[in-house]
Amino acid sequence: AFSKSEDVCKRVEDYIAEQYGNAQLSMETIGHKVHMSPYYISKLFKAERGISVPAYIAKIRIEQAKRLLRETNKSIVKISEETGFMSSTVFIRTFRKLEGVTPGVYRLIKE
Numbered sequence: 001a002f003s004k005s006e007d008v009c010k011r012v013e014d015y016i017a018e019q020y021g022n023a024q025l026s027m028e029t030i031g032h033k034v035h036m037s038p039y040y041i042s043k044l045f046k047a048e049r050g051i052s053v054p055a056y057i058a059k060i061r062i063e064q065a066k067r068l069l070r071e072t073n074k075s076i077v078k079i080s081e082e083t084g085f086m087s088s089t090v091f092i093r094t095f096r097k098l099e100g101v102t103p104g105v106y107r108l109i110k111e
Helices: 004-019 027-034 038-049 053-071 076-082 088-099 103-110
Strands: none
Touching: 004 027, 004 038, 004 053, 027 038, 027 053, 038 053, 053 076, 053 088, 053 103, 076 088, 076 103, 088 103
């Protein structure tokens, strides 16, 4: 059987998987969805998964962005919008931080 904390983490991950494209996704909206305080979820998720919720959201968004960069000809701006980033600037900065290259360079390498 799942532990309660495992169950909470799974629900958080499922919600993020479904909502990552929403730029309004936040600890508050996640807390509301799983009926727990954002603070409690933060502590629990980090303890169980070894990654903070915001870092996890960024990771999921970047994984989706990488797929779109490889499989579509959508613009960087369009991809940043579809993956829930507030702006293409934030998207490019986050992408570079996690991948070591900009989205444009990533697309060239993967073509």
